[in-house]
Amino acid sequence: MPSNIPIVENIMNANDRLAQENRGRIDAAGVFSINLMASPGAGKTSIIEQTLARLVDKLRIAVVDGDIATSLDADRAAAAGARASIQINTGGECHLDAVMLRGALEQLDLTKFDLLIVENVGNLVCPAEFRLGTHKSVLIASVPEGDDKPYKYPGMYRGVEALIINKIDLLPYVNFKMDYFRRGVEALNAGVHTFPVSCRTGEGLAQWIDWLMGNVGHPG
Amino acid sequence: MHELPVTQSILEISLRHAQQAGAKRITDLYLLIGQLSYVVDDSVQFYWDMIAKGTIAEGATLHFQRVPVEFLCLDCDRRYPVDGENLACPRCGSTRVKVASGDEFRLESIDVETGDAADLNLVEK
Numbered sequence: 001m002p003s004n005i006p007i008v009e010n011i012m013n014a015n016d017r018l019a020q021e022n023r024g025r026i027d028a029a030g031v032f033s034i035n036l037m038a039s040p041g042a043g044k045t046s047i048i049e050q051t052l053a054r055l056v057d058k059l060r061i062a063v064v065d066g067d068i069a070t071s072l073d074a075d076r077a078a079a080a081g082a083r084a085s086i087q088i089n090t091g092g093e094c095h096l097d098a099v100m101l102r103g104a105l106e107q108l109d110l111t112k113f114d115l116l117i118v119e120n121v122g123n124l125v126c127p128a129e130f131r132l133g134t135h136k137s138v139l140i141a142s143v144p145e146g147d148d149k150p151y152k153y154p155g156m157y158r159g160v161e162a163l164i165i166n167k168i169d170l171l172p173y174v175n176f177k178m179d180y181f182r183r184g185v186e187a188l189n190a191g192v193h194t195f196p197v198s199c200r201t202g203e204g205l206a207q208w209i210d211w212l213m214g215n216v217g218h219p220g
Numbered sequence: 221m222h223e224l225p226v227t228q229s230i231l232e233i234s235l236r237h238a239q240q241a242g243a244k245r246i247t248d249l250y251l252l253i254g255q256l257s258y259v260v261d262d263s264v265q266f267y268w269d270m271i272a273k274g275t276i277a278e279g280a281t282l283h284f285q286r287v288p289v290e291f292l293c294l295d296c297d298r299r300y301p302v303d304g305e306n307l308a309c310p311r312c313g314s315t316r317v318k319v320a321s322g323d324e325f326r327l328e329s330i331d332v333e334t335g336d337a338a339d340l341n342l343v344e345k
Contacts, residue, residue: 004329007233007234008326094222
């Protein structure tokens with residue numbers, strides 16, 4: 001005899017529950033944590049290097065790096081002064097999820113850190129769907145990617161608390177209409193903290209560092 | 221590319237509810253997926269056929285109901301469909317908007333066979 005069972009359960013529930021556990025663990029240690037997302041080549045690792053260069057004397061920083069393969073990014077973070085740098089190789093998965101971050105957190109004594117930076121896999125689609133349990137999600141857009149990305153990847157642009165626009169030193173050389181880009185961002189995520197920067201010239205990075213510093217010590 | 225973990229999650233949820241209801245077999249699953257969720261229906265069904273093998277959900281059919289994206293203007297209360305580049309409110313031009321629909325990602329219900337008429341009182345429509 002057939003019958004219908006009503007369920008109405010969010011498909012991401014299992015991941016979201018684990019993300020909450022991760023958050024509990026991070027909160028208990030008093031660490032401020034960010035989830036850095038971007039397409040490949042937007043400058044995630046460069047932003048981390050520049051951030052470390054400005055903060056290693058002030059903060060104890062751990063970096064967790066997600067990549068499909070290699071430990072190149074974790075090695076760069078370690079070389080730039082991260083006190084701990086853990087590589088997660090996702091083995092083909094296009095994103096980090098809460099289970100993977102939990103595995104990395106188990107390797108860290110979180111009480112020894114002030115700031116946890118999680119570098120997600122380079123991808124503008126999948127990471128948006130998987131919460132990790134970090135306090136803030138940060139998206140790095142970059143000028144050469146084009147100004148249409150908010151319109152093409154609304155799921156990613158609407159789910160973040162801060163937006164870095166990297167490689168602004170290239171604005172004179174590419175056809176990137178900042179107004180058009182910002183209009184899309186505004187409709188999807190009004191009032192999001194936005195930081196136009198260049199990792200090459202250092203322009204704008206001070207504001208990004210100020211925002212980070214303003215959050216450390218008052219997570220959540 | 222992330223359809224495998226999504227499919228695993230759907231299987232876990234449906235098996236749990238079927239078990240609670242004492243079902244012998246799951247025949248159909250009804251999913252509500254907003255257009256803001258990047259999931260490819262065919263890929264989910266493909267993974268489903270692999271990972272549901274050997275469970276009471278083997279061979280079940282997945283039904284996808286897609287929900288179009290609509291924004292609600294916070295300035296003039298207009299609710300409007302969103303397609304491509306036109307994100308701002310078509311009536312007043314405001315970009316103070318919120319997503320009214322399109323971010324659903326839920327398993328709504330499942331059809332099951334209980335095999336035992338006595339079990340049906342609780343779950344029958």
